[in-house]
Amino acid sequence: MRAVATWCVRHRLLVVAGWLVTLALCTGAARAAGSDYVSSFTLPGTDSARAGELLETAASNASGDTEQIVVESRAAGQITDPAARARVEALLARVAELPRVTRVVSPYAPEGAAQISRDRRVAFATVTFDGGAEELPATLGKRFVETVKSGAGPELKTAVTGQLAEAAGRPAPVGAAFGILAAALVLLLVFGSVTAMLLPVISAVASLGTAMALVELLTHVMNIADNSAELILLVGLGVGIDYALFIVTRHRQGLAAGRDVESSIVDAVRTSGRAVLFAGCIVCISILGMFALGVDFFYGMAVATSIGVALTMIAALTLLPALLGLLGPRVLSRRQRARAAAASTEGAETGSGFWDRWSGWIARRPIVPAVVALGMIVVISLPLLSLRLGSSDQGNHPPQATTRQAYDMLSRGFGPGFNGPFYLTAAVNGPDQRAALDQVAGAVSREAGVARIAPPQFMPAVGGGVALITVYPATAPQDAATTALLDRLRETVIPRAHDGSDLRVHVGGTTAVFADFADVLSAKLPLFLGAIVGLSFLVLLVVFRSLVVPLTAAVMNLLSIGAAFGVLVAVFQWGRLAEVIGVTRAGPIESYMPAMMFAIVFGLSMDYQVFLLTRVHEEWVRTGDNRIAVRRGIAATGRTITAAALIMILVFAAFMLGDDRIIKEFGLGLAVAVFIDAVVIRSALVPAVMQLLGRANWWLPGWLSRVLPRITLEEEVDASQATPPSRTLSASEIR
Template sequence: MRRLVLFCHRHAGLIIGVWLVVLVGLTLVNRTAGADYRDTVNLPASDSSRAQDLLAQVKGGGQSGDSERIVFATSSGTVTDAQIRARIDPMLAKVAALPHVSQVVSPYTPQGQAQIAGDQRVAFATVSYDAPANKVAPSQAQQLVDVARSAGQGDLQVEVSGQIAMRASPPSLGGAYIGLIAAAAVLLITFGSLFSMVLPIITAAVSVGSGVAIVGLLTHAINVAQVSPQITALMGLGVGVDYALFLVTRYRQGLLAGRSPQEALGVAAVTSGRSVLFAGLTVCVALLGMFTVRLNFLYGIALGSSIAVLLTMLAALTLLPALLRLLGMRVLSRRERRRLAERGPQAEREGRAWGRWARGIIRLPVPATLASLAVIVLLALPFLSMRLGISDAGLDPKGTTTRASYDLLAEGFGPGYNGPLVIAGHADGAAARQAVQRVAGSLSGHEDVAGTPQAMFAPASGGGTIAVLTVYPDSAPQDKATADLVHDLRDRVIPAATQGTGTRLYVGGTTAVDVDFSQALTQRLPLFIAVVVGISFILLAIVFRSLLVPLTAALMNLLAAGAAFGIITAVFEWGWAGALIGQDRTGPIEPYLPVLLFAGLFGLSMDYEVFLVARIQEEWHRLRDNRQAVVRGLAATGRTITAAAIIMVLVFASFVLGGNRVVKIAGLGLASAVLLDAVVIRSLLVPAVMALFGRANWWLPRWLDRILPRLTIEEPGADGTATDEAVAPEPASAGR
């Protein structure tokens, strides 16, 4: 590690040039190639996938592409008035001529008569595409929205709903720039030096910019969700500033201790640099653990996020040393440089406030442990009522066309019209057709069904007949009642109607896909958690040569995850303080978010665990006194951990200012987890528990010590401890 960092320091011009070439080159290539983000969910064995396959086989009108709705409503008169129709018909003709549009069903045709609401104030036209949404360019999606809304003037409102309409308003980075500005302010206060403040921001920006470009290029090789760039930036900016902060802090401490810039950087490399390397690899391992869920929707998010973290780690270990070469002693404030020149080097001193805090915890470890656990458990209680599900367009930001169309459909037809179910199956004989009709008859009186149009029987491209039955639920797509209806159709209604006929009918549609996706993720979540926790435990055991340190770290991270999930449940599902972040409605938590958040926060929390415990381990090897090691480790790192946590919280929280609900949840979940981790767990619970365990913290069976590979964060004697103030260890006791 020392050789790598010092090489980059000596060849600063080369390293900076390489990073600039990488950033500019990747950005240009990404812009030239474009991005092909796809929110594709592949569940080959599910009912919804089988239904979609059958719909694609309908001869001459296969629903292989997405279907949009143009919803219009009038505030005076009815939609059947001549003046309204005179504005709608030409608009629909223009839509029919747009790229990829295969069919437009107007409510003014016999085929679309059911698309006019009972009070005749709301109606919709169905627009069928010959390609899925991800194959429709954002500019073409925007063209559909613009053409449709051009007819809306005065008393006529026209909006568009569907996956293609959503591509016209992709997720944004929200207030990420505000977060960076706030982070810069914290760095300036922490260091008192403008140059020290700029360094972490530059390294994070360069690495995240490169990471986002790589994610854009990945879209041409694998399925990458639309929200991936925002998640990539979220993770990269958060850890990027922190990693640079850890290194700059240790480097500055070395300069103040009288070391030359090269010596100070060498010490920073073998201490904080190794901590950054291990922490970054742990975050990547946690994120890549999402592959154990075996759902292609998560692969792009996992790869993009891990690439961003890997690049920020590399930038901290290569680009940052090169930039330090250019700045030299200017990373210190003028007052610090003047004091160093006048008074000479000074031994590193512990933060007085953090020293007093640490000694207080050591004196009262049991009350400190109980108090911190009480806070965590209280925050985690809402997690027990978390419901996983895909939020519908009713939770889109106000002012978007998808949100407006959702509200119009719900007002005119009922909320279920925003997410119809589609029952499909082969109906080649009279018995099969009769079974389909029996299903339709059963649904006509179902208490959870708002409407069921007449069943359609269409020839299949490969021969035979395919039955298509549309079902409009009485509840919104995201409601639990709708998921219950899907299960009722599959478990009771369809089997009862088709018994003895050999007919197989499948429940599909976007809402059914969401139900299957949620169920698949819920079933695989325990395995994912076990894999991430297990791998993290092994890595920490290898580094710290201990069993209790990784065990307590794993348990504490699970508690932090529970508390973070409790907070997002209270805000986004219960509605607590939702108005403060622009959420005027509540809904379930997207099923993939617990996977993403757990991987992210479990990995990120390891940053502080490694940074704190590594410093405690340094003091333990030097003093062989557990209590003194805990006090000195916390006193030396408390200020840095607090500053790093504040920065990460500000960056994560800034994403809450964005309009996309998924990005809001991810930002708030990670921000709350990091804040709780730094303030309660690392600053209170970890030192209290380590004080209670005493020397047992560093116990490792000899047989296991021989088996585990050697990987230490600090190098004996490389950190310059010989020049530190000598401290006589206190007599050993059972609690040390």
């Protein structure tokens, strides 16, 4: 790290120019190539996947994306009135002429007779494209939605629902600008200098701009979900500004202690920079751990987010030292530069004021903060016991979205279950299987929770024919009752109905796909969590040469994650204070949220653990006194960690200002996790537990110490100041 920092300082103009050229080239290439984000995933072996495969073997015009155009008469009119009918038929004729549209089923056609509500005020037409929603260009989706909107008039309301319409109407991200502004204000308060405030922001913006451009280019190589861009900004802004904050703070402490600019920068990168490198690697490892889930949906998101974190980390270790070299002593305000000559090294590095008093109080009474902090976390985490995974339906979209309007119109006309039908598919050959299929249709139609079913459709396919039965539940797609109905159909109703026949019926549809998605993730989640926790434990074991420290870190990180999900359940699933952040309807937590949140939160939590323990370990090596080491570590890092946490909280909270429910979940969950982690756990629970454990914190069996490689993050300690405790402690010494 010393060599890298020294080179970047001495060649600062070259480093800054290199970053600017890289940013410009990547951005230009991305603008020229465009982006090809795709939100799709496959779940091979699941019942919904088999249903989709059967449809794909049938006629091509039945296997593509299907959208619904919903129309509703205004005032007292009916959708069958001549004027309304003429307008709807003209609209459907224009839609039929759009590229890649293979079929339009009008509610006025004989086969669409069931597509008109009983009160004749609402109707829908089905539009089938020649490919899946993920294969169709975004421009086609926008053109399709605009065409449908053009059909509205004084006597008619129009809207469209489906995956293509949802992708076309996805709201643009709005949180990044507010997040940067909030972070800049906090940095200004912390540093008291505009120039010092700008450095972390410049470092984060330059690295994230490059990352966003690279990810756009990468979308042409691999499938990356379309909300990955906002996720990169969400995570990258938080960690990028934080990483720069820690290095700038350490450099300012060096200048205040009387060091020259170059040596101060080098020392900052050699100490805090090593912690940044280690913490950034932990975040990337945690996020890339989503590959262990074996679900292709996560691969692109994991790679994209890791690129953002990695580049912000590299910028903090290269671009930031170069910028610090250009600024020189001006990174301090005039008043701070005037006081620098009188500042002592110890006063600058060990902390003073509130954090010194707070760490001293914890050292004297560790049980009180430990009990209070743990009790607070347990209470906040209690809603986690009611966690229900699923997929929020389009009824959670913003009221102005066409998909939300279509959802509400269908609910009024046909019931909420029409927004998420089940598709029963089966390969049917011969009269016996047709008779068995009729029995299945009869049994399903009589099942409680089924509003109605459509007559079976038979489509030719290779080797025979494929039957399709559309089943409309009585409840909304995201309701627990709908998931329970799906389970009953698969486990009891359908098997009993065709018992004795070789007919095999599969249940598909968007609702079934997301239910299978939740089941697949729930089955793989324990292995995923164990892999990330285990790997992080091993890395901390090597770095801090202790069994207790990494075990404590793992437990503390799990506590912060539990608290975050407790708040998510209370707000999004129970609806408590949901309207405050613009959530108008309660629903399940997204099925992929535990995996994504765990990977990100575990990595971010490890950041603060590493920064704190690095300083504590420094003092332990220097003094050999655990009580003093913990106290000085908290006093020296408390203000910086709290400021870094406040920046992250504001950045994450800013992303709740948008309309995307999923991003709101991420923003709230990450903000709560960081607050609990930095304010409650790292400032109170961790130091209290470490004070209670005493020298046992640093225990490592001798045989294990001889096997483990030696890797250090902290500043090298002068031999005259070091004390023997840096060796491995034996069990008898701990007692």
